[in-house]
Amino acid sequence: MEHVEQSVAALSALVGKGGVLVLSGAGLSTESGIPDYRGPSGIRRNAQPMTYQTFTRDPIARRRYWARSHLGWRTIARAAPNAGHHAVGRLEGLGLLTGVITQNVDGLHQAGGADGVVELHGALDRVVCLACGELSARGELDARLGTANAGYAAVAGEVNPDGDVDLTDEQAADFVVVDCTGCGGLLKPDVVFFGETVPALRVQTCFELVEKSAALVVLGSSLTVMSGRRFVVRAAKLGLPIAIVNQGPTRSDALATILLDAPLGAVLSRVAWDLRG
Template identity: 70%
Template sequence: MRTRPTLSWSPTEDLPPGTTDLGPVADALRSGGVLVLSGAGISTESGIPDYRGEGGSLSRHTPMTYQDFTASARARRRYWARSHLGWRTFGRARPNAGHRAVAAFERRGLLSGVITQNVDGLHQAAGSEGVVELHGSLDRVVCLSCGAFSPRRELARRLEQANEGFAPVAAGINPDGDADLTDEQVGDFRVVPCAVCGGILKPDVVFFGETVPPQT
């Protein structure tokens, strides 16, 4: 009876060894037409954690899903309480050397475009233009009923007024701007509706369980 051979191949076996030689990168950039695709790693030096890296938040935090957000007023209260507190820190993040380098390459005409999975807007803050945001941006809010968009800073002002004195101490901040709060800390946090139609407000980001807009 023949036995099936054991497969011991690893996808890393065909990769060259790690190196700090940036020559090939410089050569690629010098030729131009480079497309930049960035993820959470580029923003960690700006104080925004990632999901899957060492100590990433997925090890301790379950992100909000679209299904939970739309189905449960309690889930929305919990989300907005945590996100409102997290925004105070998230909104103060500034571009780091990585963002500035990408913007510099773009200004010199070396890039064909910038696509990011991040929702922090730091590429734009560094000077990049025409950035494709695969997962949206936390600095915008959209109404699920009428589709009206509004600035996040305006929602922050309204939430401050509706929840005067809300200032719990969070255990940490997650990549989606969500602060780690207990149910007790969330308490009876008040969520405000759309100022246009009274509908449900959602950050203009792609939640887990939601699809990226076709036009994006």
Template identity: 65%
Template sequence: MRTRPTLTWTPPAGLPPGTTDPRPVADALRRGGVLVLSGAGISTESGIPDYRGEGGSLTRHTPMTYQDFVGDPRARRRYWARGHLGWRTFGRARPNAGHRAVAAFGRHGLLSGVITQNVDGLHQAAGSDGVVELHGGLDRVVCLGCGAVSARAELARRLEEANPGFAPVPAATNPDGDTDLTDEQVGDFRVLPCERCGGILKPDVVFFGENVPPDRVEHCRRLVREARSLLVLGSSLTVMSGLRFVRQTAEAGKPVLIVNRDPTRGDTYAETRVALPLGETLGGVAERLGVPLD
């Protein structure tokens, strides 16, 4: 029997409380060498929901797992039908003040790098360079047969042609690019194979139940080793893919700072958690440091 990954986390009693004082974040950035680790919460102000915050998608939606996608053609049909609509929403999303602040901090030499758990490409759209996409990017598609990587926009064009008139209204869009559709709305949506080998196409993202490529993990570990501190932005750190870097930073005796309105699984490792909205907080920090966002 397949087991689904743990998607929820309940904060235990005794976690250190959050603060509304962003000065420790400003102080860390002023010293430089800050490695940013961002999660879905930084993109909510761009209209992309998060997983676990108030009204988060996990309250109504279980993300697609790698095992289901590979092993069940009906699951693939549902995913691609829903994801085809979700891609339209992601394509319209624009960077918000949080993304622009991270890009500005990078331009002013305050960051040592950016790791994102998001698949929306908004850090890059805001102007951040060298972003490590821990879970991949929705703007690419990979063939599970021959390994060819192609542009999601091209597949979207092919899917439009193969499914003329497909325009159901989804109940919601989720952080992984999936949307909420009923089986009736999915209907007989046509899934397309790889043009090169006829293999199964998959978005170039790490599904739940799938491992982050080891070389990518090691690259992130190296970034942690080289950084002076770690700044977590908008992540609950529920899954180990991000939490491991928080633990590594703390074990090395370096500061961990978190900006997230809700408690996180990494709070016990952090010097502070600023419980304020990200755009407002990072914009205020940028102003305090004299860093223009544009």
């Protein structure tokens, strides 16, 4: 406990200097009821994410995805920001942050009061047409899917990290998929699927945020995939102090100036309280 208190105090001192860039991952949203991929043990959960190649090439897999995602969206849409999200919003309000890079697609940073958020992997509350590129609100698609599947009887179970639920092939077989109202093209959540690359301009924006910051604070990410870890590597090369707050080990623990394994909501609330002004 003494070690935790010392680490929290060190984190407060670091953030209090200002110029801090936040990099957040799925572990920040678990207290809002959205599971992460690995959990505190670091062992990957069984959820198998959809790949871009499968989604675009396999109509049956795409129908199964939309059936699962349609049911899971209700949980994502109802999720509320937790103490950690609110704390990040307060720290931004105090002028201590240069920005927030999030690997999450749940929109909870913005709901928690943060404005300067770069959604590295996109957002589930938007839908994009792969043919014409038109963006639309997920709520609109949800209503259309609800109308097209008025008699659909499958029941949602626990939501997965991608915002979908587990269904058998038989449960998904009768689901009706709808297409773009403008051109009839395939619709996809405006998120980066596995096998898809993050837009280059978005990545460049994130690197620019790292380079203009005085410190990097990682919240709730195991940093297993390079998509987010590359910004930690860049910060280390620039000699920036790096704080990692996560439940369980991360791939970049060796690069951390401050390493804190503790519940994020409590830690961040404490930091925001210490720096309330």
